[in-house]
Amino acid sequence: MNGLSVVIPVYNEEENVASSYNEVKGVLSRINIPHEIIFVDDGSRDRTVKFLKEAAAGDQNIRIIEFRRNFGQTAAMQAGFEHTKYDLVCCLDGDLQNDPNEIPRMIEKLNEGYDLVAGWRKDRKDKFISRRLPSMIANWLISKSTKVKLHDYGCTLKLMTGDIARNLKLYGEMHRFIPALASEIGAKVAEIPVNHRARQFGKSKYGIMRTFRVILDLLTVKFLLGFAKRPIHLFGSLGLGSLVLGCLTLTYITYQRLFESVPMGNRPLLSLGVMMVLIGLQFLVFGLLAELLARTYYESQGKRTYVVRKIHESPRSLKAAGE
Numbered sequence: 001m002n003g004l005s006v007v008i009p010v011y012n013e014e015e016n017v018a019s020s021y022n023e024v025k026g027v028l029s030r031i032n033i034p035h036e037i038i039f040v041d042d043g044s045r046d047r048t049v050k051f052l053k054e055a056a057a058g059d060q061n062i063r064i065i066e067f068r069r070n071f072g073q074t075a076a077m078q079a080g081f082e083h084t085k086y087d088l089v090c091c092l093d094g095d096l097q098n099d100p101n102e103i104p105r106m107i108e109k110l111n112e113g114y115d116l117v118a119g120w121r122k123d124r125k126d127k128f129i130s131r132r133l134p135s136m137i138a139n140w141l142i143s144k145s146t147k148v149k150l151h152d153y154g155c156t157l158k159l160m161t162g163d164i165a166r167n168l169k170l171y172g173e174m175h176r177f178i179p180a181l182a183s184e185i186g187a188k189v190a191e192i193p194v195n196h197r198a199r200q201f202g203k204s205k206y207g208i209m210r211t212f213r214v215i216l217d218l219l220t221v222k223f224l225l226g227f228a229k230r231p232i233h234l235f236g237s238l239g240l241g242s243l244v245l246g247c248l249t250l251t252y253i254t255y256q257r258l259f260e261s262v263p264m265g266n267r268p269l270l271s272l273g274v275m276m277v278l279i280g281l282q283f284l285v286f287g288l289l290a291e292l293l294a295r296t297y298y299e300s301q302g303k304r305t306y307v308v309r310k311i312h313e314s315p316r317s318l319k320a321a322g323e
Helices: 017-031 048-055 073-082 100-110 128-146 162-167 174-184 210-227 231-259 268-300 315-322
Strands: 004-010 035-041 062-066 088-091 116-120 158-161 189-193
Touching: 004 017, 004 073, 004 100, 017 035, 017 048, 017 100, 035 048, 035 073, 048 062, 062 073, 073 088, 073 162, 073 174, 088 100, 088 162, 100 116, 100 158, 100 189, 116 174, 128 174, 128 210, 158 162, 158 174, 174 189, 174 210, 210 231, 231 268
Parallel strands: 004 035, 004 088, 035 062, 116 189
Antiparallel strands: 088 158, 116 158
């Protein structure tokens, strides 16, 4: 359906949700397109839901998804994406730091032929040590690892097509990897500078310790992007490398024993060579088992290893199909 779905995850934002709703609603009214606003309450323990209901009373275009407990921002965004119905999906934080007035500019950029437009908080209003420095490190690591180069992976403000949003599967802390995950299924990704505002009410839910969780999730994303459909290429390469080195080591000490009379029974190289051969065989077995799991995953659920953007048919083919 033609229109815009806005997904806003919130957690203990009782001081911000009413203003956030009013601001987003005002922007969408000026755009004058069919829209819906989906607030996902991530198990707030304050009066977030109460204040949100009061602010949006009578609005037929708002939905509030309330979690039973705190599942995290990634789960909240996944739930929001799954409940969208329009062909454009925008996500932003509910703490008023993301500026919804940027949405029209992002729509214009998306209409240039992109599938996802990410926001770049070029002039970020956050503390340097606890927020900006870890983010800079994370952005560099993610860009290098995923080959999708963006200045700001942590900016929640993003606009994407509905089919991209509803095809994403997010786990852990993977909401920050949305551009990389979207690129993996063929999305064209762009980035534009957006206005960023200082937090006025409440406390940030982010801390420097989250950086370590991001690194762990980055390893998962790197594997998913590169080897989820061909795990034997990863485990097989490691296995063959270890197996070859182990065989060369054993061949070398065997040559020394036969032709140079060098004892081999008490040499550390013997243990090293045997260990590398065994490790190589184990990696090869892991690769084969992973291949079986990958095939079971795709075939048992009818999943495809590809994503179709559009099917083009000639008028003659369409007419023949209707006869």
